[in-house]
Amino acid sequence: MAGARGLLLHGPEARAVAPRTCSGMPLAPERRQAKATKRKHQGSSEAPPAKRRHETAFLPAKKPSVKETQRTFKGNTQKTFSPKKYSVSTGGGKQEERPCIKTSSLFKNNPEIPELHRPVVKQEREQVFTPESFHELGLHPHLISTITTVLKMSSMTSVQKQSIPVLLEGRDALVRSQTGSGKTLAYCIPVVQSLQALKSKIQRSDGPYALVLVPTRELALQSFDTVQKLLKPFTWIVPGVLMGGEKRKSEKARLRKGINILISTPGRLVDHIKSTKNIRFSRIQWLVLDEADRILDLGFEKDITVILNALNAECQKRQNILLSATLTEGVTRLADISLHNPVSISVLDKSHDHSNTEGRVAREVALPQTSNERDSFAIPESLDQHVTLVPSKLRLVCLAAFVLQKCKFEKDQKMIIFFSSCELVEFHYTLFLHTLLSSSGAPASRQLPSASSRLKFLRLHGNMKQEERTAVFQEFSHSKTGVLLCTDVAARGLDLPRVTWIIQYSAPSSPAEYIHRIGRTARIGCRGSSLLILAPSEAEYVNSLASHKINVSEIKMADILSVLARDDGFKRKQRGNQKSHALGPQEIQERATVLQTVFEDYVHSSKRTVSWAKKALQSFIRAYATYPRELKHIFHVRSLHLGHVAKSFGLRDAPRNLCVTSMKKRKTNLRSIMQSPAFCLLRSRHTPPCPANEVMRGISQ
Numbered sequence: 001m002a003g004a005r006g007l008l009l010h011g012p013e014a015r016a017v018a019p020r021t022c023s024g025m026p027l028a029p030e031r032r033q034a035k036a037t038k039r040k041h042q043g044s045s046e047a048p049p050a051k052r053r054h055e056t057a058f059l060p061a062k063k064p065s066v067k068e069t070q071r072t073f074k075g076n077t078q079k080t081f082s083p084k085k086y087s088v089s090t091g092g093g094k095q096e097e098r099p100c101i102k103t104s105s106l107f108k109n110n111p112e113i114p115e116l117h118r119p120v121v122k123q124e125r126e127q128v129f130t131p132e133s134f135h136e137l138g139l140h141p142h143l144i145s146t147i148t149t150v151l152k153m154s155s156m157t158s159v160q161k162q163s164i165p166v167l168l169e170g171r172d173a174l175v176r177s178q179t180g181s182g183k184t185l186a187y188c189i190p191v192v193q194s195l196q197a198l199k200s201k202i203q204r205s206d207g208p209y210a211l212v213l214v215p216t217r218e219l220a221l222q223s224f225d226t227v228q229k230l231l232k233p234f235t236w237i238v239p240g241v242l243m244g245g246e247k248r249k250s251e252k253a254r255l256r257k258g259i260n261i262l263i264s265t266p267g268r269l270v271d272h273i274k275s276t277k278n279i280r281f282s283r284i285q286w287l288v289l290d291e292a293d294r295i296l297d298l299g300f301e302k303d304i305t306v307i308l309n310a311l312n313a314e315c316q317k318r319q320n321i322l323l324s325a326t327l328t329e330g331v332t333r334l335a336d337i338s339l340h341n342p343v344s345i346s347v348l349d350k351s352h353d354h355s356n357t358e359g360r361v362a363r364e365v366a367l368p369q370t371s372n373e374r375d376s377f378a379i380p381e382s383l384d385q386h387v388t389l390v391p392s393k394l395r396l397v398c399l400a401a402f403v404l405q406k407c408k409f410e411k412d413q414k415m416i417i418f419f420s421s422c423e424l425v426e427f428h429y430t431l432f433l434h435t436l437l438s439s440s441g442a443p444a445s446r447q448l449p450s451a452s453s454r455l456k457f458l459r460l461h462g463n464m465k466q467e468e469r470t471a472v473f474q475e476f477s478h479s480k481t482g483v484l485l486c487t488d489v490a491a492r493g494l495d496l497p498r499v500t501w502i503i504q505y506s507a508p509s510s511p512a513e514y515i516h517r518i519g520r521t522a523r524i525g526c527r528g529s530s531l532l533i534l535a536p537s538e539a540e541y542v543n544s545l546a547s548h549k550i551n552v553s554e555i556k557m558a559d560i561l562s563v564l565a566r567d568d569g570f571k572r573k574q575r576g577n578q579k580s581h582a583l584g585p586q587e588i589q590e591r592a593t594v595l596q597t598v599f600e601d602y603v604h605s606s607k608r609t610v611s612w613a614k615k616a617l618q619s620f621i622r623a624y625a626t627y628p629r630e631l632k633h634i635f636h637v638r639s640l641h642l643g644h645v646a647k648s649f650g651l652r653d654a655p656r657n658l659c660v661t662s663m664k665k666r667k668t669n670l671r672s673i674m675q676s677p678a679f680c681l682l683r684s685r686h687t688p689p690c691p692a693n694e695v696m697r698g699i700s701q
């Protein structure tokens with residue numbers, strides 16, 4: 001079984017992997033194929049020799065010769081440990097004798113890790129700060145004092161220096177600058193400056209003068225917070241946020257009272273446009289689309305059209321701004337229809353092209369039309385990007401070792417780990433909570449992550465209730481340390497201070513996604529690092545990144561695993577007077593096996609946990625099948641070795657009856673379902689919209 005791939009799913013298991021909406025509801029009943037058909041092996045660099053078929057077999061119960069007990073990382077609970085034979089117990093410390101299991105070796109029959117011949121490319125650079133202060137902009141003195149005393153900022157960033165005067169002149173603009181370069185204030189300052197200066201003083205009951213659209217709820221909250229701070233001296237201007245997750249009734253009540261600067265996710269606004277009579281746009285002077293390309297990615301294009309039509313019906317003249325760190329063809333199209341004679345602002349440091357000129361700011365009138373202009377991205381200079389190649393079997397231990405290395409042995413580390421689906425986030429979050437926390441001195445399972453002072457896990461994804469999402473966002477934001485496991489819901493625009501590491505455990509599906517994920521660190525000139533974890537068969541992705549002027553340097557898997565040598569909690573118990581090995585590769589491998597065993601113990605502690613791990617594996621495969629066509633030669637389900645991937649879910653054997661063969665059909669079905677009016681209505685009523693790709697990958701807002 002370990003070698004079986006591409007098996008069909010049917011019955012209850014098929015329902016378990018049926019594509020879901022953000023709230024976890026099945027999108028539509030789909031016809032399942034009645035018969036299971038096995039796919040033949042196809043050549044792949046992940047395919048190990050035939051021997052592997054015998055590796056992961058459940059053996060009949062056999063009395064262990066030496067009494068063995070559960071391992072935790074503390075290293076003092078176990079009596080003996082054998083990587084081949086051991087008993088299983090629950091993560092909560094309750095011992096439970098199980099049949100003796102024979103596990104496959106983590107380090108045998110893995111595909112070879114290829115040498116990475118990465119092309120070194122010259123990355124685009126932007127200068128973050130300028131020497132100029134906000135005083136030079138001619139802003140209201142109270143606004144300046146708010147910026148300097150409340151926000152504690154003195155000099156402008158490049159994008160602010162370039163955008164604010166243009167926007168104060170009344171021009172439309174398409175603004176592109178690297179992540180964490182201060183784009184939010186680049187539009188908030190001119191909006192507040194112009195609204196406070198209006199001759200007839202704004203009344204709350206006037207309704208919106210400015211409308212800011214953002215793709216996610218967390219970003220809506222964050223932008224609202226910034227606007228609120230800037231408005232401190234101008235108490236007559238009222239900001240407000242609409243973002244779903246809150247009762248529509250209370251949002252309606254706030255709209256009725258009046259909101260002058262309205263920040264919203266597109267879906268929720270459309271909802272109100274259709275159902276709330278109190279929403280008026282006759283006074284709108286500003287329309288801002290922040291993270292414009294993401295708004296389109298998430299399938300909000302229709303919603304944007306509804307909003308533009310509603311605005312145009314009531315007011316013709318307004319200033320429009322589109323902002324993002326990355327631009328897509330869709331944004332250029334959107335710019336064409338929503339911007340009037342715009343200025344295109346791009347903050348690229350061209351000093352390496354013009355040896356005697358300083359980093360300068362490009363202020364172009366023409367919008368970037370060619371894919372070349374769009375496809376190369378500036379990355380903060382203070383961001384060190386890494387990649388590591390890890391065979392599928394070793395992915396989980398490698399991730400855990402990296403987390404332990406940073407968060408247990410180094411000070412003040414704050415990390416975000418990106419996964420491709422809500423299910424994957426939930427799985428790894430729960431697994432780490434029940435296994436890794438016990439190693440750091442916390443009283444084992446059923447403990448809230450915050451119970452451990454050394455390791456703290458949080459998670460954020462679209463299947464969570466809004467109150468929980470907000471609480472996690474706030475907690476991680478204010479925390480000095482911790483590990484946030486999340487979907488791409490946290491990839492855009494979120495300004496989470498002091499994040500030191502970004503891990504991409506699931507590779508992104510586009511360079512833009514890559515840029516935004518890593519952009520959660522190294523913000524506003526701070527230092528930060530990122531690590532992309534790839535399988536050996538995915539090594540070519542490094543070249544794909546290089547074609548977008550993205551440079552990554554390699555960290556060897558062995559170096560990541562070597563951290564296990566620092567913690568005797570992973571040590572294999574020696575029998576009798578047996579001398580401990582020197583901490584060479586052999587000992588590291590043994591310790592990695594101990595770590596893997598802890599995961600497997602937890603996963604196999606009950607039928608429920610096994611089935612939960614299988615569902616997570618299904619979600620992984622489903623997500624893997626949805627990489628865009630241009631990346632399919634790198635990420636193709638056929639190159640996955642199911643038995644090996646299963647191991648990275650703590651499963652000792654490749655589950656039967658997993659289906660990946662009907663993905664294509666399902667994808668088509670999903671697209672048509674999502675485009676149907678019924679689905680649009682459903683998603684606007686119950687959930688924020690997800691693009692077809694994201695629903696299929698299980699990602700939701």
Ligand SMILES: Nc1ncnc2c1ncn2[C@@H]1O[C@H](COP(=O)(O)OP(=O)(O)OP(=O)(O)O)[C@@H](O)[C@H]1O
Binds near residue numbers: 156178
């Ligand atoms: N002039 C400034 N001086 C110091 N800090 C600033 C300045 N402008 C903005 N910041 C801070 O920089 C951080 C990043 O700003 P912001 O979130 O606006 O970046 P961004 O360009 O929108 O990033 P992304 O593309 O990821 O959305 C914020 O914490 C913000 O408060």
